[in-house]
Amino acid sequence: MTALVLGPLLRHVGEHTATLWVETARPAEVAVRAGEAAATAATFTVHGHHYALVDVVGLSAGARVPYEVLIDGERVWPEDGSPFPAPSLRTLDTSGSLRLSFGSCRRSPDPRRVHGLDALTALAHRLAEPDAEWPDAVLMVGDQVYADELSDEMRAFVHARRGPDAEPKDEIADYEDYTHLYKLAWCEDAAVRWVLSTVPTFAIFDDHDIRDDWNTSLAWRRQMAELPWWRDRIVGGIGSYWVYQHLGNLAPDERAADPVLAAVRDASKDGGDGGAILDAFAERADAEPVTMRWSYAHEWGGTRLVVVDSRCSRLLTEDRRGMLDDEEFAWLDSQLQGGVDHLLIASSLPYLLAPGIHHAEAWNEALADGAWGRAGARFAEKLRQAADLEHWAAFGTSFREVARDVLAVARGERGPAPASIAFLSGDVHYSYVARVTSPDTTSQIAQLVCSPLRNPLPAKFRFAQRLGISRVLGNGPRALARLARVPTPPIRWRLTDGPWFENAIATVELDGRTARVRWDSPAAPDRLTTTARVTLTP
Secondary structure, three states, rough: OOEEEEEEEEEEOOOOOOEEEEEOOOOOEEEEEEEEEEEEEEEEEEEEEEEEEEOOOOOOOEEEEEEEEEEOOOOEEEOOOOOOOOOOOEOOOOOOEEEEEEEEEEOOOOOOOOOOOOOHHHHHHHHHOOOOOOOOOEEEEEEOOOOOOHHHHHHHHHHHOOOOOOOOOOOOOOOOHHHHHHHHHHHHHHHHHHHHOOOOOOOOOOOHHHOOOOOOOOHHHHHOOOOOOOOHHHHHHHHHHHHHHHHOOOOOHHHHHHHHHHHHHHOOHHHOHHHHHHHHHEEEEEEHHHHHOOOOOEOOOOEEEEEEOOOOEEEEHHHHHOOOHHHHHHHHHHHOOOOOOEEEEEOOOOOOHHHHHHHHHHHHHHHHHHOOOHHHHHHHHHHHHHOOOOHHHHHHHHHHHHHHHHHHOOOOOOOOOOEEEEEOOOOOOOEEEEEEEOOOOOEEEEEEEEEEEEOOOHHHHHHHHHHOOOOOOOOOHHHHHHHHHOOOOOOOOEEEEEEEEEOOOOEEEEEEEEEEEEEEEEEEOOEEEEEEEEOOOO
């Protein structure tokens, strides 16, 4: 199977379409055959690597059609002798219930299991069982790869390619490094490779896909810009994300309208390479976030999923600070509308933290902005970077603007109110539920966090997080925020379930106006057990 390097990954699906992503060893024609349906696509080339996205159309809603992949006429997938069932193209049936699994923070495979059992591997084994209940899609909400914390295998690759002392030491340096990082994450485990080939996946990046604390503040950006190796890192990180993650999030018509993809395809003709075009795009996307929207939305029957980029699109200038730039926020505002049964808002960073942690981050932002003078601002910036104080709470204006919009939806001011509005997030390495308790709304508003898939907190950090979550200890940060004249949040909320620190994957189950969520953790490499079940709607 030398012609197939990575994949296939089943990415965007609709009621009648399914997209397969592959990386091949050479420029080629990639074909997919699924029952009576068939489609082909030519590869495009980026820095000597070859990729194809094949859109299969004309499928039935709710289809489960076994498929095979051919490269230049050679059948390369499924593999002969695989212990897993034949992979299928699985389209959506929006007339029934919807199950969306999600999670974040997944370290690459490690034979020593330093990071525990992989929830995604265990999910694959569950789905291989004859009577398994399948999710309609899996949403990866950040840190699909770790560019700054390498596995032994990735470190060996980096040392062999660049030497053990080359900067950045023991980190990803450029696009070529990223290609190997994705291969380890998605191909080394046969169970994960199979499940990604047969369950639709959507994704959004978080900081470790690029580097810890990515875009924490303007000061952070300036510090990184001074490093001689940073340009290749950020260009390689954003460019590889566009290829390996972003393109598969898009519906076929959205992807067909992408001018960057068109330019890369054109440059790839006759043995060419689109690497320079993608590099220029990635560099501009970092320097001018307004030039690219990574966020996306899909509507499936009575459910609208809005996936928000809370990393690359930040507004960080001398006089303004926002989780999203103005254009990105205007787009988000347009998506936060009623008229659906359920509104899901996915952000890699939790919108609702434990109240005490929220107030601590809000206080820190006020200090960094000069509420207690220049000395306080310098201290606050150091604390912000050291303690990762850069969630929605640390972007107070953005937090309040989103609260305003969500409350308008929940009160029926933007069309009929949904039964539930749920934020889906990861990042913090533990799972929990937070519910909005006031003001009263028609919709139930909740924060659902599932983290990590495979990267648990050490015991000492779990203790620290439990202290931060404590309602009693939350009074101190609240008082500090008031002293710094932080505006009172327009909503109130509390943690009602959790925290759970095990590796886990969560599944939101939506049926009519009912919403439930379940967290499953790996009890063995091939077995999931349920950690918690929560009902969101009355």
